[in-house]
Amino acid sequence: MNSIIVKNVSLKQKMFALKNISFEVERGTVVGVIGRNGAGKTTLLKCLLNLYRDMMGNIFLLEQNVLTQDAAIKEQLGVVFDEWHLPLSLKPNDLNKTYKLLFPTWDEAYYVQLLDELNLPRDKKVETYSRGMRMLLQLVLALSHHPKMLLLDEPTSGLDPVMRQHVLQLLSRYMEDDTNTIFFSSHITNDLEVLADTVLCLHNGAMLFHENKDTLLYEYVIASSNTPIDGAVAERETALYTEYLVPRSHLADTMQHRAVTLDDLLAFFTEPIV
Ligand SMILES: Nc1ncnc2c1ncn2[C@@H]1O[C@H](COP(=O)(O)OP(=O)(O)OP(=O)(O)O)[C@@H](O)[C@H]1O
Numbered sequence: 612m613n614s615i616i617v618k619n620v621s622l623k624q625k626m627f628a629l630k631n632i633s634f635e636v637e638r639g640t641v642v643g644v645i646g647r648n649g650a651g652k653t654t655l656l657k658c659l660l661n662l663y664r665d666m667m668g669n670i671f672l673l674e675q676n677v678l679t680q681d682a683a684i685k686e687q688l689g690v691v692f693d694e695w696h697l698p699l700s701l702k703p704n705d706l707n708k709t710y711k712l713l714f715p716t717w718d719e720a721y722y723v724q725l726l727d728e729l730n731l732p733r734d735k736k737v738e739t740y741s742r743g744m745r746m747l748l749q750l751v752l753a754l755s756h757h758p759k760m761l762l763l764d765e766p767t768s769g770l771d772p773v774m775r776q777h778v779l780q781l782l783s784r785y786m787e788d789d790t791n792t793i794f795f796s797s798h799i800t801n802d803l804e805v806l807a808d809t810v811l812c813l814h815n816g817a818m819l820f821h822e823n824k825d826t827l828l829y830e831y832v833i834a835s836s837n838t839p840i841d842g843a844v845a846e847r848e849t850a851l852y853t854e855y856l857v858p859r860s861h862l863a864d865t866m867q868h869r870a871v872t873l874d875d876l877l878a879f880f881t882e883p884i885v
Pocket residue numbers: 626627646647648649650651652653654655
């Protein structure tokens with residue numbers, strides 16, 4: 612069953628456009644969204660949240676149309692933006708009272724447990740929190756009403772490596788319920804390599820691919836050579852030699868090669884071919 616269906620979504624803004632995006636995400640999976648700065652990751656996430664009046668196309672979340680069932684969907688979503696959007700004068704204790712009114716499924720005990728687990732003080736104003744702590748607080752708020760889907764815009768940015776591990780563990784724990792879904796954009800592709808089942812790549816507002824992560828990382832290798840390689844799908848210059856993105860099926864026994872990473876794929880597919 613699909614928990615996200617995006618059909619022919621386009622959006623025209625003054626300086627930017629999302630171009631005819633279509634993809635589907637199976638319930639119980641994590642989709643990692645990659646793309647260079649300005650590729651449209653946040654814009655696509657805002658489309659899922661039905662934040663643009665002039666969006667063309669159709670989006671279904673949890674089998675409901677975002678255009679007509681906005682409120683019902685939002686009760687089942689947990690969202691983390693890349694910046695803190697609420698008043699900085701609030702304390703987690705104040706947010707508890709507000710969220711209790713907003714979400715019938717708000718779980719105060721779980722909220723307090725997560726705050727304590729992540730060492731987030733409950734009675735301090737958010738303005739005293741660091742950027743990383745604000746990100747963690749957003750995630751705790753997103754998780755504490757037990758949503759069926761998380762939409763996360765760079766949730767690990769600004770976190771130290773230990774905190775990032777905590778967040779990845781929290782997200783893994785959330786995915787133990789195989790009816791949950793995560794849509795997760797990140798520049799820290801290592802996090803996506805750990806967590807994502809599928810990878811969606813955006814470039815200049817268009818979708819380049821949405822593929823199973825393991826297939827992607829298996830399907831290609833990086834070979835280095837001073838002479839062109841038959842079957843290579845892309846190439847880039849390094850200081851010493853040329854690197855080629857080669858389908859594993861075209862790999863010769865004698866070819867020097869290494870495993871591909873999501874960073875490699877992003878660079879190969881979004882840099883102009885030399
Ligand atoms: N508030 C805004 N007003 C005008 N243009 C905007 C605004 N926010 C984003 N844009 C433009 O929309 C385009 C897509 O931005 P978006 O934030 O979706 O990209 P992104 O992939 O999330 O980027 P990043 O990785 O840098 O966060 C960019 O070219 C940006 O210039």
